Amino acid sequence: MTLSHVLMLASALFCVGVYGLLTRRQAIAILLSVELMANAANLVFIAMSRFRGGVTGQVFALFSLAITVAEVAVGLALVILLYRSHADTRVDLASELKQ
Amino acid sequence: MTPPVLYALVALWTPAIAALLLAILYPLRKKGQPAAVVAILGSLVSLGAAITLFTDRLHDDATHRLVVPWIGSGASTIAEVGVHVDGVSASMLVVVTLVATCVQVFSIGYMHDEPPEAYGRYFTYHALFLFSMNLLVVAPNILQLFAGWELVGVTSYLLIGFYFKKPSAARAAVKAFWVTKFADMGLLFGLLVLFAASGTFGWEPTLSPPVATAVTLLFFLAVVGKSAQFPLHVWLPDAMEGPTPVSALLHAATMVAAGVFLVVRANPLFEQAPITRSIMLGLGAATALFAALLALVQTDIKKTLAYSTCSQLGYMVAALGAGSMLGGFFHLTTHAFFKALLFLAAGSAIHAVHSNEITDMGGLAKRMPLTATAFSVGALALAGVPGLSGFFSKDLVLESVEGKLGNVPYAVLMLTAFLTAFYMGKVVFVAFFGKPSGEKAAHAHESGPSMSGPLVVLMVPTVVAGYFGATFAKVQGEPYHFAFGAGPATASALGLAGIGLAYAVYGRGPRAAVPAPIAMIDRVAKTRAVNRVYEWGFRNVTLVLADGLAFIDRYVVDGLINLLGWGAIEGGRKLRPIQTGLAPDYVLAVVLGVVGLAVWAVFGSWR
Amino acid sequence: MMKSIAFGAIAAVMLATGLMVVSSKNLVRAALWLGAMLLGTAVLYAIMDASFLASVQVLLYVGGVITLMIFGVMITRKHEGLEVPAETMRPSRAMAVSALLFLALAAAVDKTEGLEQELLPAPPTTADLGRAFLVEHVLAFEVLSVLLLGTIVGAIVLARRRDLGAAVGLFPATPPMPTGSVAPTDEEPGSKVAA
Amino acid sequence: MKELQVLWLPLAVVALAVVALLVDLMLPPPRAKQQPAPIVGWLVVFGLVSLLVGTFVYEPTGTAMHGAYRQSYFATYLQRLFLAAGLLGALGGLDDVQKRTPRRQGEFWLMLLSSLVGMTILPGARDLLLIIVAFELMGIPLYIMAAYSKTDAQPTGAGREPKGYAAEAGFKLYLVGATSSAITLFGLALLTGMQGTTKLDLLSQAPLTPLAALGLVFVLGGLGYKIGMVPFHMWVPDTYQGASTPFVAFLSVAPKAAGMSVLASIFLFGLGAQKDVWLPPLAIIAFLSMGVGNLLALPQTDLRRMLGYSGVAQMGYVLVGLAASDAYGLGMVLFFLTGYLFTNLGAFLVLHTTAEAGGGYGFESMSGLSRRSPPLALAMLMFLLSLAGIPFVIGFWAKLYVFLAAWRAGQVALVVSGIVLAVIGLFYYLRILRAAYMTDEGDLPTPKPAPALQLAIGLCFLAVVGLGLWPRGLVEASTRAGAELVAPVQAGQGAGHLTRR
């Protein structure tokens, strides 16, 4: 269990999140993927703090947790708004504004 | 500021002031008659000054010169303007002012049925012309001469185009200007070469042979244009569209002679270029013959006189080409007088008969005795009948040409003398003797005093000028003696023979059958070959080139610029669809950006 | 040694659940898979002796976020039940991009030296964490509070219906909007949004 | 106590926000009929004015919170900028918010002010944690304000029930924002982890490992979306078209300035030594921004989208200035941002006025403006000149100085391409001008902006023209501010040689 392993894991999770982000059609599924990516970031924070010392990593993790939660809250509010105006939370429906 | 310089300045500036007054004071010009008075006053004063200047020259042969820097000042003066008084300019000044005054007086009568504004405009142009000619004559260097040269060209354009309502007059005016302007390019280039080689525009410097030849050849190109020598003579016959006094003044006596004057003035340069001189000799002789042949077949009295001027100018150029400055210049002077006389006489005849065609005239001698005698005296002088001025000056020319270039020019000029006498005889007999051919000719009557006065005045020098050869030569400072040797004898014999033949052919009224050789020449002349060459050149080369370049500019060069604009907008339009409006695509863009950055950070060149 | 085996297991679990989150057909099930993955992360934190973080993770993420997500799914469905189609778009392109990203990350990891050392002896305790929170990063802490306040108020503003206040009796209801007509505060009546 | 003095401005803004919220709650609910006066709005405006005056009166300097925050002239300069933007945005939006939600406005002002709090902290922040939190504090309220005009529907064709574009605009902004914040967090994790510290001034001690470089680059990418750098700019046109225009006026100006200040503090101040890692990508991004921004603005027919793309292009010029990466360059970037602030804000507010007069957001809304209301047309003329960089308005000096600074620092190729691409920009600025001055088809009514809006446009106009005529004061202020953040390079040495540094 070395730092490089954890980093590899975190990177993998991050890329899975990115994949999810690009393919999911449902707005909420996208939020999930973003959640996944943020979680990978937290993992790196903790790993760095644990393997390279210093408490700032964990502090950063907590803060990042808080920020991501706030984002999700706003995200859900927007999804509800989207639903209310487009009758469905499918992302590709909302594309009047273009070109 | 010696007195001669003062006289020269007066001679130069009085017509200028007259022209300026007439140009600015529109009410003065509008009323007509007062404008004529102002103009004539100007030329009279200038004539007086010229005469005093000439008489003063008789006993003082120092050159007087007043020069003021025109471009640049002090050490860095490039060009100067001013006045240069010496034998050549003094005598030319007299000739010009005298003929100009006579013509202007003659015009009072000739133009009196023009509307007042046109009448005023006519005399303004005349005053302007006299100023420009004087500017040319008293020029201290060739640059001012060039200035006068071009101004004279413009006044000729304005005067030829006086009847601008007539499309033919308009075309003739423009044609005259274009041909002379084309030729003037030679003078401009010559000036540039002269200045580059010698640093001044004067005619004194000695140049290396090749440069001298170049300068003189370029000057000669301008002379060919202005004095209507062979290739560029096409504009002179058309210039007859202008009023006859104009033809008399400009296209007979003074303006066309400017070319000859240039050669005389710049004689020191021409002396350094023998090659140019031989070319002049050849071309002068050729033009003389060619013009004389064409004059034979003309039925319009002014066209005949125009071609005869062309031919006489050929004589002068030949004389200068043969190296005798005096010959050319003396012939120029006498020619100015009798050709002006001929034109004015023709003018009064036309005025009476209202037509230029000699066939419409006939038998005018009885009704217009003074005009007839004036015309006859002029014709005899032109033909070189001994005793009149023509004889002496033409003889001088023949004498100088004798023995040069294997005597070919000499023979040609002899033949031309014969032809000249013949066609002048034809005109005299057809127009003034025999029966009046139309009712207008029948009751033509002598023109008023304002028109016959100048005729008399001009008759005097036509007859007398010959004898003043010696004084004329002394003013020039050249040796001159007259011997009635073999040359002059044959020339006058040929002259008389010409007149006799003319009497034989046309003596009793216009003969139906035109002699074979003249008919053949007539057919050749009708083809207007030379004119057609120029017209073809203009239409097919210049206009086609112009349209081509205009097309290129509007559709190719401009097109390229528009293409840039079009390209930018098209680029924008092509890029537009990538903004699909789908949120995932935006996120994809973000991710791609990040991936790009990541690849750069890991594998980038910074490591 | 024990920890590496545990780490291996947990890593496998997390990766599997992560992939399931991303590819499961049903939205609710995807949310639940995310919950499982977050639990796995919590365990990993515990392994790495970040006990406070593990508990917060469980409490906040699994408890709060996942429930919030499911609420979201429920609200934005027309009550067809739990079956929620969640197809995927253009998987191949996304696959390539994320693979490339992972490649870059992996290359960076193995290129950097100094990552092999073992666990440090003295992991930071929660007390250190607390002290860092309120000493070093106290300003960030305060700013975070403002952020959360803003988020709460903002989320409510966006999500509430106009007459929520009336329903709760806070203020009298505004007259109902005539159906089909444009909303009362009509800013851009004439504006046609050109494509 | 000393520390709180240094942080007086953010605290004051928070106080103002809370007061606004409370006052809004305390207000008696207005009778249904008459239009309630925007008391809260005016309160916020006067609050901001007093704070702006306060920054000029009271200029504390020093570090606080264990070096996490450093109040210097650089921070004060930018704080004044944000307050001005907030003030003008508030003035512009006052009437619009009033119309949109007559009874409950407190929330909007809270959002605006909380975003302002984030902005005021950013320039002084010297700790990466504080930076990311403040950045998010600035970002999240913007998502909400973007979607704020959710109720007004644009008629989108027959039959379909009115659809709020704001929702779509807000969501797109949110999505890109959320992804970027996740990326930034991941980047920060790697960066702080490998460098071992979150303090900016200590950041560049440890040599840069590939992983840290990756982290650094992720941070650059993550922060980029706020400025509208090219690969991250896709949300800009749609959000500018969907959200309510007064807010867009604020959105197009203040967050960009804040984003630039973050980039400056992280990359110029923090990682100045590691220039050859982040400078090439920054240069490429700058070039792309100018290119795509100008090219895509050409075919636009909706002026909001066009000004959006023009904003992307303008930020390209700023990035060129940033690429100069020296005190002089940063000074000129600040100068440009100030000029850009007043210009773009004013332009959007004029756009809002003409749209409110019923002309929509296309070129028709502008047609014959010079006849309908000459002062408005004159203001728009000045804003467009400033964007196009034509003399005697601040935009001319701004673009010139930024390019000059970049050229002085050796970025010759970038500047040349910038100049060429800027010329394309002239085309669409002049096209708007042509619509305003030359064409006059429609018989649109004369636009009558509300007093607050008129005041805002007037202030922007005065700033753009005033600073254009007498740029001296602003140039000196911005160079001083720039020098404070980045150690000033000796003038001679910097400009003397043109070798690449």
Added chain:
Amino acid sequence: MNSHLLSIIVAAPAIAALFVMLTPQTAKLAIRVWSLIGATISFAGSLVAIRSYDTALGGLQRVEDYPLVPSMGVHLKLAVDGWGGPLLVLTGVILFAGVLASWTVKTRDREFFVLLLVLTAGVFGVFVSQDLLVFFLFYEIAVLPMYVLIGIWGSSHKVPPKGPFKFVWKLFDIGGKQYAAMKLTLMLLVGSAAIMAALFVMYLKAGGTTFDLGVLGATKYDRQTQIVVFPLVWLGFGTLAGVFPFHTWSPDGHASAPTAVSMLHAGVLMKLGAFGVMRIGMVILPEGARFWVPVVGAVAAINVLYGAFAAMSQTDLKYIIAYSSVSHMGIVMLGAATLTPAGWNGAVFQMVAHGIMTGLFFALVGLVYERAHTRAILKMGGFANVMPAVAAFFTLGCLSSLGLPGTAGFVSEFMVFLGAWKSGHYLWAIPGVLGAFVTAIYVLRATRTIFWGEGPSHDFHELSDPKKTEWGALVILGAGLVILGFWPRLILDYIEPGSVEHLGKVLAPVATLARLP
């Protein structure tokens, strides 16, 4: 020691514009009077400036220096030198004549005069500013009013789609006034973009401390930079001076512009470009100039002939004069390219002469267009019978443009050809002289088609000679042409020291100026 004359000259039009802006739209006469006052003050000021310029002393006189942005070394430094005087007077004359000629503007005349005055303030500023950035600033001011002036008060002209780029017609309505305005502005701004780049290099390579032209002129830039930067300056300013490939804006621009605007633009603004090339390009980058001069000369020679031939095949009166401006500007650039005192004096003199000439031409065209409502010369004919004064002045203008001695046109052309010949570039003088001849052809051809021939055809019924205010412009400009033609030293004495001083810098290392030419 700041004498405020120059700032008065520059500020007068701007302040007048301000007053015009304040007068109500209805007070038509007040608007015109204010503009006239502005024009007179600056015109009188320029006369005082040139009269009081002490040619013996030479160099910069009446220096005024106000710090604009001292930290960057930008000073609003105004001073008049040998060249500045005559060009100021030219601008004053053309502005004065322009205001008179646009007395009859009907629509939105307040904005028209405001823009006209702002445009001229910019031009005045350029001729006297001694600071590179301020020079560039004033240069750019002149660009925008042009756009609006042509866009609003211009006139459109149909151009049939032909040629290889036919598809472009779908996007732009080529020949329309807004197209012409847009093209003109964009091309000039592209030019100024090039100048901006050059400005940076000049500023930075001179130590990055000051924009003062004197200091920049004195610094020895290395040869390589000069060779790279000079074409930027040449093509940048050259676009405005109508240098060959980038001249295509001028025919459309001038043809579409209203009278006063095309008078000002062709008369003065194109000189700005040439002035810029000489004052900034050649003086500050002498080695670059010497390196590029053959190309500049060759292109100028092309300009002369190309413009003349293109003018010959135009059927629209304004296009003829626009192309003739391109041709005459070629002569200016030819003179500049010779790097000889004669050439430079000729170039600057030609600026003034051509300025007056084009001013006169466009004023006349304005009169003809106002009365005949058409510019197609083929429809016209016999106008001289009805408008003798216009015919007279038009002929005077034509004679000056073909270089008749006695008019200003000859002096400048002659000196330029002399300079070309002296500087060893014989090949340039030949197209120059040929160009003058071709000019004679198309100019007189136009006169003949328009003015000569039978009475005007029946569909022109309101043709008449100029009325009271219109005389002013014609008389001033016509007299100017003749006076300068007869006595060129009137302004040559001022241009001369200017050229010698500037040329000294350019040729310093190569040849000492023993004797002037």
